[in-house]
Amino acid sequence: MKTFAELDFPGRLIAVEGLDGSGKSTQIYLLKRWLEAEGVRVYFSEWNSSELVKSATSKGKKRELLTPTTFSLIHATDFADRYERHLLPLLRAGYIVLCDRYIFTAFARDVVRGCPPAWVRGMYNFAALPDLTFFFKADLEVSLNRILDGRPKLKFFEAGMDLRLSPDPYESFRIFQGRILEQYLAMSTEFNFVVMDANQRVEAQQGVVRQLVSERIDLSRFKRESPLPLPPPMRQKAGLLDLDDDPAE
Amino acid sequence: MKKNNHHNHIVVPRPGRRRFYGHGIPGVLPKELVGKLIVVEGADGSGRSTQIAALVESLETSGHATVQVGLKRSTLVSEELERAQEGNILSRTTLGLFYATDFADQLENIILPALKAGFIVLADRYIYTLMARDMVRGMDEAWLKNLYGIALEPDAVFYLEVEAEELVQRNLAKNATLDYWESGMDLGLSRDVFDSFVQYQTAMQAAFRQLQKTYGFTIVNGNRSVVAITGELRKKIGAVLEGK
Numbered sequence: 178m179k180t181f182a183e184l185d186f187p188g189r190l191i192a193v194e195g196l197d198g199s200g201k202s203t204q205i206y207l208l209k210r211w212l213e214a215e216g217v218r219v220y221f222s223e224w225n226s227s228e229l230v231k232s233a234t235s236k237g238k239k240r241e242l243l244t245p246t247t248f249s250l251i252h253a254t255d256f257a258d259r260y261e262r263h264l265l266p267l268l269r270a271g272y273i274v275l276c277d278r279y280i281f282t283a284f285a286r287d288v289v290r291g292c293p294p295a296w297v298r299g300m301y302n303f304a305a306l307p308d309l310t311f312f313f314k315a316d317l318e319v320s321l322n323r324i325l326d327g328r329p330k331l332k333f334f335e336a337g338m339d340l341r342l343s344p345d346p347y348e349s350f351r352i353f354q355g356r357i358l359e360q361y362l363a364m365s366t367e368f369n370f371v372v373m374d375a376n377q378r379v380e381a382q383q384g385v386v387r388q389l390v391s392e393r394i395d396l397s398r399f400k401r402e403s404p405l406p407l408p409p410p411m412r413q414k415a416g417l418l419d420l421d422d423d424p425a426e
Numbered sequence: 427m428k429k430n431n432h433h434n435h436i437v438v439p440r441p442g443r444r445r446f447y448g449h450g451i452p453g454v455l456p457k458e459l460v461g462k463l464i465v466v467e468g469a470d471g472s473g474r475s476t477q478i479a480a481l482v483e484s485l486e487t488s489g490h491a492t493v494q495v496g497l498k499r500s501t502l503v504s505e506e507l508e509r510a511q512e513g514n515i516l517s518r519t520t521l522g523l524f525y526a527t528d529f530a531d532q533l534e535n536i537i538l539p540a541l542k543a544g545f546i547v548l549a550d551r552y553i554y555t556l557m558a559r560d561m562v563r564g565m566d567e568a569w570l571k572n573l574y575g576i577a578l579e580p581d582a583v584f585y586l587e588v589e590a591e592e593l594v595q596r597n598l599a600k601n602a603t604l605d606y607w608e609s610g611m612d613l614g615l616s617r618d619v620f621d622s623f624v625q626y627q628t629a630m631q632a633a634f635r636q637l638q639k640t641y642g643f644t645i646v647n648g649n650r651s652v653v654a655i656t657g658e659l660r661k662k663i664g665a666v667l668e669g670k
């Protein structure tokens with residue numbers, strides 16, 4: 178498997194990985210805001226967000242129809258749809274693509290669910306590797322508490338209830354997340370994760386993220402020719418409406 | 427059956443070799459799957475449905491319980507798959523994985539439980555059609571082989587091979603039109619649906635021949651009469667039930 182840079186794509190892909198509650202989504206959002214302000218062509222993509230596959234995925238989850246195999250396959254379908262229709266063309270066009278979770282999420286989750294690692298990896302081998310992967314490593318308790326503090330209603334699959342780890346969803350979630358963390362740590366070296374100390378303050382982490390991105394990627398290459406056009410001010414829009422109201426003019 | 431004096435003699439299927447092509451489905455033991463899985467493959471118009479109906483008839487008369495499965499019939503994704511195909515908006519990897527999801531859902535929820543319960547499962551198409559379609563669209567064979575490592579090896583696979591020109595005649599006689607997907611129109615082989623159909627079905631046959639080398643299924647000459655083919659299939663399935 179090669180990275181997009183190794184495959185001579187003009188674009189670059191940056192991924193964040195980590196447990197729920199590790200703060201990775203906050204960090205990639207702040208990275209996106211910075212790159213946009215810098216005038217970089219940037220696109221953000223989330224795990225499990227393909228419109229086409231969504232209805233099947235949500236039906237499968239709501240009605241608890243999914244087995245480890247179909248859970249894995251339906252997420253691969255979702256990923257493939259985003260990959261082929263959005264990520265690839267954008268990377269061909271020289272965008273910086275930011276992914277909140279990438280194939281490593283599947284590698285970790287599906288294997289915890291009992292799918293053979295070689296099968297899962299083989300299924301995703303149509304996808305190139307990110308040029309930069311940040312892994313947000315927080316203490317398990319910190320991540321768990323961030324999610325569980327409000328005693329939210331945990332969804333069946335989110336809590337790993339399908340694995341029958343514990344009849345209590347909160348306990349099940351704890352065990353499930355612990356196992357996923359083990360999988361992430363086992364992959365860390367193999368896939369060159371940049372391991373971030375997610376116990377640090379948001380600002381401190383973002384400083385490290387921006388520093389590393391600017392070191393590893395020549396951002397000047399990804400800037401738009403000119404700054405983004407500003408949206409028209411409200412007054413002007415009102416003026417146009419006035420004109421419409423008076424066709425005689 | 428009428429000639430048979432042993433009306434009460436019902437063959438209890440003997441166990442044969444049972445294995446998944448790859449890693450299979452987590453937690454499923456092949457030896458528990460005591461029923462038989464029989465697959466009929468072939469293009470639209472190859473006589474699949476007719477043959478399956480005839481097999482169900484003869485198997486049930488002989489005292490075997492049967493279950494039928496086919497592609498795009500899963501509870502999980504069949505509707506979504508149908509909708510996505512109407513718009514023809516999915517790219518090849520996505521469509522391939524969507525079909526694999528549909529297959530896996532039926533495998534786990536219908537095929538495997540039925541085999542555990544000792545049913546004879548008749549599959550109107552199986553992974554080979556899915557693989558051949560993806561291969562014709564340029565997908566990597568090794569990737570497909572890994573993907574479909576979840577599949578159970580059937581006890582018998584019959585591929586009804588019919589000449590592309592004959593398929594055209596049969597499809598037109600039945601529907602007065604050629605199906606968009608069965609003509610491979612998404613591939614842009616030709617703007618003419620007739621030409622596209624012939625080219626696509628010829629490519630599909632080549633893909634099946636290629637897969638046959640790996641999976642060793644039986645190629646049945648589908649250009650013959652329905653009765654002749656049914657006779658051949660019944661004889662071969664009889665041998666399968668006796669564990670031969």
